[in-house]
Amino acid sequence: MDKFTWTREDLIKIIHSTDNGIFLSDPEHDRFIDINSTVLSKLGYTKDEFMTILPSEFLGPFSAEKKEEIHYTKYGYELPAEVRSHPITLSDGHTYMLTVASDITKSKDIEYKFKRTNEEFQSLFLYHPDIIFTIDMNGIYKTINPAAEEVFGYTTEEITGTPYLDYLTPEAGKNTIPYFYKVMRGETVRFETIIVSRDNRHHIMDVTAVPLVLDDKITGVIGIARDRTDKRETEKRLHESEQRYRALFDYNIDAVMTFDTNGKFTHVNSRTEEITGAASEDLVGRSFLPFVVPEQREETMRQFTISLDGAPHQYETTIHSMMGERLDIHITLIPIYVDEEITGIHCIGKDITEWKRVQTRMNHLAYHDTLTGLPNQRHFTESIAEVLQEAEEHDEEFSIFFLDVDRFKFINDYLGHHMGDTLLQMMATRLEITLGHRGTLFRYGGDEFIILAHPSDEEKTKEIAEDLIKETAKTYDLKGFESVSTVSVGISMYPAHGTSTETLIRRADNAMYHAKNSGKNNYQFYSPKVQKPSASLKTESFLYKALKKEEFHLVYQPQVAGNEEEVIGIEALLRWNNEELGTVSPGEFIPIAEETGLIVPIGEWVLEEACRQNKAWQDQGFPPLTVSVNLSMRQFYHTNLVSTIAEILYKTGLSARWLELEITESMAIHADEAVAILKDLKDIGVKIAIDDFGTGYSSLSYLKKFSIDQLKIDQSFVRDINSDSDDNDIITTIISLGHNLGLEVIAEGVETKEQLEFLKKHGCHKYQGYYFGKPAEAEIISPMIRKQEIYE
Known part of the structure; x- marks a missing residue:
């Protein structure tokens, strides 16, 4: 070319x-x-x-x-x-x-689209809530997104490069291998497996896996795993909920039933059959109303209508069973909602027949003295409030008689408490008969009685007083011992001598002391010229100096467990020895301390000393036990009570759970305030006991509100075990009440084996009394605490 x-x-x-x-x-x-x-x-x-x-x-x-x-x-x-x-x-x-x-x-467009696609993929990969991963042919994680960190508990860097089998349970790993090989053959699979996270929690994972293909060749697995644990837990909880519902319905100790909107039975449990005496097939489709006693049917229908309006609520009613038995039932009605529409009513019926009987008994105890059967001090407090209001509205007069049995201490000391109680019972009967319909007789406490005569002018009041003096002066046959026991009577008149309860009682009390000083066995009207003698002035004077002069000391009495082999607590008791007065009885100086307000600093000393001694025993290696300390009413309602106790516990180093505070039922008079104080005390961890329980100053309704741990049966009931059936009934009722309320019960004043056997037979938890040990100094009681044994 x-x-x-x-x-x-x-x-x-x-x-x-x-x-x-x-x-x-x-x-x-x-x-x-x-x-x-x-x-x-x-x-x-x-x-x-x-x-x-x-x-x-x-x-x-x-x-x-x-x-x-x-x-x-x-x-x-x-x-x-x-x-x-x-x-x-x-x-x-x-x-x-x-x-x-x-x-x-064109290449820029392709580059932009590739970049955008890559960013979108990265966004999907990084922010997807499910786990996205790739695994190579050897089962090694090549990539995994951040969502895995929450489930695995490891970082993505820690997971990458490790076998996927390392994070599965052995059984789950074994089950996933066939799926892995299916994907390697080009199949798409979906399965569940279980991942074990770093904190050893098991996660149920729903996995979808597809082949990872590059240049027409399968190079691994790409998959998405979703944590289904919550769903499974929800399904499990739903199943458990259904099981619980069936258990609640079928095995409930109370009657559980459902009604349609017409009040006809649709479902009932076995307890419903027991209470009504009818089989379920006889109840379904039948109205509940015929079971309700006639006098309560109208109210029952009203309550049912309230539930149909969508308001859950409770009430009490009475039914007749098919066997003719009358039962008190506590009803809870709960509307059944389906798609926001009421389709029926759930009903829970608790048989409270026995509870109502106990409540009636307790309410009687709350307002009546257990020894004499007379209305008690609480009853008097409420009665005089009503009388005061009525007398003010109608411009009427009334009188208060304050009676004290003369020489009663002599009877108690020389003939015994049993004879003293018998005398009080006979005295109460005679006073009530003599008084007739002219007034109401109350036992105020100890050997004191109060009469409220309304309406009554001075002439009628004198007539009553003369009759009382005459009749009570007659002899009493105390089981072969002929006793002459008279009364001294003080009288105050409304409105001449006062217009408030406190004033009228105080002035009747002053007049009664004037009667005693006038030779006893007489009555006296209140006079401003005559005030209550203050034989206690000398005692009061020394009492002011006793704390500073360190004249107080504590003695301790053991509290024994039901097996009689273990000392589980001690009660701290205050004693006073004065250089001039000698040993002064708590019964003499405690009322003075209460009246003067000295009980607050004295009570703080007792609390601190008891806590200090208990902590000292613990530091010496003694087995830990609870120390019980009595609180007076003035202490209980003192504004700084809770903070004072908290400070004492901190100061002595004693844990709050080893301190028990004993209060009396009379503190329930201000129930709402008492409930709040008890709650604050419980919040710092101390235990609460009701002392002298059963003496009639509280009621079951208050008891249910109190945050308490223990009931202490008053020793007056224990004393007459095996001789007074009424006391026995009271004791068994209190023990049963304690069991029902989940409270421990301790009996005070246990002195004989017969008393102990009776208490053990009826389920009393703890005992305290001379049978196990008298109050003793700390150094005397220490060996017994160390050995956890009682002493003679």
């Missing part, structure tokens, strides 16, 4: 036919020398237009790294180009810049 020779026209033709833009520019003068037609077609200029513009007018940002540059068209659009420039020296000897530009618009 002949050698080909390029002509200038050939070269120009080639230059203008290429797809790349070609620029020839003079860098020195910043102008274009020539361009090819590709540049003009891409940028939209004519050659004449283009040759008049400077290179800088159509050139945009330049990336030296990528050799990329933005060119602007005639209409201002961006045209990305890849450029290659190099100098060239032509025949005129001048050096020019030859630039070749390739249009990379």
Whole structure:
């Protein structure tokens, strides 16, 4: 072939036919020398237009790294180009810049779409709430998204590069292997497995896995795993809920039933059958109303209608069973909602027949003295409040008689408490008969009685007083011992001697002491000239100095567990020895301390000393036990009680659980305040006991509200075990009440084996009394505490 020779026209033709833009520019003068037609077609200029513009007018940002540059068209659009420039020296000897530009618009679009797709995938991968992962052919995690960290408890860096089997339970790992091989064969699988997280929790995972294909070759697994633990837990809880519902319904100790909106039985449990005496098939479809006693049917229908209005509530009613038995039932009605519509009523019926009997008994005890059967001090307090209001409204007079049995201490000391109780019973009967309908007789406490005569003027009051003095002066046959026991009577009149309960009682009490000083066996009206004698003034004077002079000390009496073999607590008891008065009975100085307010600092000393001694025993290695301390009413309602006790516990280092505070039922008179105080005391951790329980100053309703741990049966009931059936009934009732309320019961005053056997037989938890040990000094009682044995 002949050698080909390029002509200038050939070269120009080639230059203008290429797809790349070609620029020839003079860098020195910043102008274009020539361009090819590709540049003009891409940028939209004519050659004449283009040759008049400077290179800088159509050139945009330049990336030296990528050799990329933005060119602007005639209409201002961006045209990305890849450029290659190099100098060239032509025949005129001048050096020019030859630039070749390739249009990379399409590649940029592809790059942008790829970048966007990649970012979207990364976003899906990084922020998806489910776990996204890839595994290679060897079962090794290659990638895993951050969602895995919450389930696994490991970071993604810790998981990556480790076998997936390392995070499964052995059984789950074994079960996943067949699925793994299915995916390796090109199948898509879905299965459940269990991942064990770092904190050893098991997570139920719903896994979908597909083959990972690159260049038509399976290189691993890509999958999504969703934590289904909560769903499974929900399903489990639902199942358990259904089981609990069936257990609540079928095995409930109370009657559980459902009614339709017409009050007909739809479902009943076995307890319902027992209470009604009817089989379930006989009850379903039948109205509940015929079972309700006639006098309560109207109210029962009203209560049922309230439930149909959507209000759950409770009430009490009485039914007749098929056997004719009358039962008191506590009813709870709960509307049944289905799709926000009431379709029926759930009903729970608790048989409270026995509870009502106990409550009736306890309410009687709350307002009546157990020894004499007379209305008690609480009853008097409420009665006189009503009488005061009525007397004020109708401008009436009434009188209060304060009676004290003369020489009663002599009977108790020389004939025994049993004879003293017998005398009080006989005295109460005689007073009640003598009084008749002219007034109401109350036992105020100990050997004191109060009579409330309303209405009554001075003449009628004298007549009553003379009859009382005459009749009570007759002899009493105390089981073969003929006793003459008289009464001293003090009288105050409303409104002449006072217009408040406190004033009238205090002035009747003053008049009674005047009667005693006048030779006993007489009555006296209150007179401002005669005040209550203060034989206790001397005692009171020494009492003010007793704390400072360190004349008080504590003795301790053991409290024994039901097995009689273990000392589980001690009661701290206050004693006072004065240099001039000698040993002063607590019965003498405690009332004075209470009246003067000295009981507050004295009580704080007792608390601190008892806590200090108990902590000392513990520090010496003695078995820990509870120390019980009595609180007086004035202490109990003192504003700083709770903080004072907390400070004493902190100061002595004794844990609150080893301190028990004993209060009396009389503190329930201010029930709401007492409930709040008891709650605050319980909050700091101390135990609470009701002392002298059963003496008739509280009621069951208050008892249920109190935060207490223990009931202490008053020793007056224990004393007459096996000789007084009424006392026996009271004791068994109190023990039963304690069991029902989940409270421990301790009996005070246990002195004989017969008393102990009776208490053990009826389930009393603890005992205290001379049978186990008398109150003793700390050094005497210490060996017994260490051995946890009782002493003779």
